[in-house]
Amino acid sequence: MLIFVLYKKKVLDIFCNNCFKLVVRDINIFLIEIMFLCLPSSCCVTINRQRKLVSQTHRRRSLPTILSAMIVSKLSELTHPRRSAQYHPSVWDLKLIESLSTPYTYELYATRLEELKRNAKCLLTSNKDPSVLFKLASTMKRLGVAYHFENEIEEAIGVLYPDVTSNLYSTALQFRVLREHGFSISSDVFDKFKSCGGRFMDSLSSDMEGLLSLYEASHLRMHGENTLEEARDFSIENLKSLMEKLDSDSAEQVRQSLEIPLYWRMQRIEALNFIDVYQKDTAKNLTLLELAKLDYNLVQSIYQQELEELARWWRDLGFKEKLPFSRDRLMENYLWAMGIIFEPQFSKCRIGITKFVCILLAIDDMYDIYGSLDELKCFTDAVDRWEMKAMDDLPQYMKICYVAMLNYVNEVVFDVLKDQDLDTFPYIKEAWSNLCRSHLIEARWFSNGYTPTVDEYIENASISVGGPAAIVHAYVQLGCTISKEALDCFKHDSDPIYWASLITRLSDDLGTSEAESKRGDVAKSIECYMVQESVSKEEAQDYIKRLISYSWKKLNEESAKSSLPKSVVKMSLNMARTAQCIYQHGDGLGTSTGVIKDHLTSLIVKPITIEKT
Secondary structure, three states: OHHHHHHHHHHHHHHHOOOHHHHHHHOOHHHHHHHHHHOOOOOOOOHHHHHHHHHHHOOOOOOOOOHHHHHHHHHHHHHOOOOOOOOOOOOOOHHHHHOOOOOOOHHHHHHHHHHHHHHHHHHHHHOOOHHHHHHHHHHHHHHOOHHHHHHHHHHHHHHHOOOOOOOHHHHHHHHHHHHHOOOOOOHHHHHHHEOOOOOEOHHHOOOHHHHHHHHHHHOOOOOOOHHHHHHHHHHHHHHHHHHHHOOHHHHHHHHHHHHOOHHHOOHHHHHHHHHHHHOOOOOOOHHHHHHHHHHHHHHHHHHHHHHHHHHHHHHHHOHHHHOOOOOOOHHHHHHHHHHHOOOHHHHHHHHHHHHHHHHHHHHHHHHHHHOOHHHHHHHHHHHHHOOHHHHHHOOHHHHHHHHHHHHHHHHHHHHHHHHHOOOOHHHHHHHHHHHHHHHHHHHHHHHHOOOOOHHHHHHHHHHHOOHHHHHHHHHHOOOOOOOHHHHHHHHHOOHHHHHHHHHHHHHHHHHHHHHHHHHOOOOOHHHHHHHHHOOOHHHHHHHHHHHHHHHHHHHHHHHHHOOOOHHHHHHHHHHHHHHHHHOOOOOOOOOOOOHHHHHHHHHHHOOOOOOOO
16 A cells, blocks of 8 residues: 555655655565556656666665666656557558569560660661750650660760750750750740840740740759749740640640649659650650550569568568557658659669668657657667667667667668778768757757747758758668768768758648648748748748749759769759659648559559550
């Protein structure tokens, strides 16, 4: 009865007067555990203080050394009400993922693939008409097969650059293709389509093909390019007025572009979309069409093999059982990896990125939803220390996540050290430390009920979204030759990564803000702007959309002059594109039963039908 007397009459006094040692000294372990089960959630003493008191006052060797951790865990559960985001279970069964298969394999179709590639390459090398070649380069990219012909495409358009044309469609197409491939071309090429007053000529207002080409080109603009700003506004206004006059296929093409331009689209999803569009084109090239379909199916077979391996890893990791508060989203996390780098030869990188995102998502849910502030401080300190012994201070659920992170990073570091004799650990460890510190800042904001300014939010959120850490992990697992100089560029020339991360964060906010606001979460960019400027939600959303558009201009500008490896710049651009895809129709990771499920079904499960010729 002693324990219940203490609970009823003296337990709060014992805690508040630093007399906890009396309890430890005079009652056995069983009674201590019962006492903590009985503690009221209003107990005013923090978890860390109790852990310290136990450590300082406990001197008897007969008590287990795990007593402190047990008490911390019990106090944590009682003094910190656990929140839940009510995430639905995965819509993808692991057994289904492991059993995915396709009749299209490289072993069976290698000969036909090579034959189609040779024929497609001839289209590039045998044609000298600039208008045909630029359209061919654009078509190959949209069909998803341009990666087979990167050198040939750059050589072909490089010889033609700059080509003078008086046609709006061709001029805008050439401008877009050249900028996409890193060529420097001035927006002055559009001056010839302006009237004496400096505005785009009214005679262009009915040229649907030219307007659409101009609209797509305008999204390659950089900060301060007013001509391209005007081009965007002019093309949008006139395309909208033409919509009712167009046939259904043309109207749908315009609608899709106005919703999200080509340059912002996730490449693999655009390939599937454009294959459908291209096969309806009366001017289609049958070789290109068959190549696109076959290549799509063969790359899909690679994705299925990767997911089979990842499904085993995810099951063995045990997050689903040990961290039930976190999102079980293996397939959706793989979509991130596929979006960042889709080419089949980068399997190791895609698998590595997926593992990173899976662990990151658990940590994100831990900081955003489940962990108490004291627990999160301990976890952040443990990441800074980066040693197994740091795990002793963590509650059980955090230990699972912490060891998974250490094991994953050690595996990545070992592989690079073995293959290239280069120590990447300082760079990767710093990325994780920065990531967890930024999450802790947001947790403190939430705990204190503080709404940051937009600038404060953006400064922190561009890191907490995980973009910089994701790109570092992607680069070291790419399989290319890595140098210390290249890794150092991440520190002093990371602007492309910053702007891509900001686009990722703001796109996430637009898609998830409503759900997170309902459950109670740290204020995101929309809420920050609403409070800062005293405006409506709709006005704040419009501001965030404008900020995304501005960030794309800065990303284009910084990408063009960056000293980062080209692969890093490319993956940064793709990360921004993938984010806009995942969050275009809401929270693609929180609620993955709609558009995202359809995307994954098309990208990974169902091959494209190839008609026999």
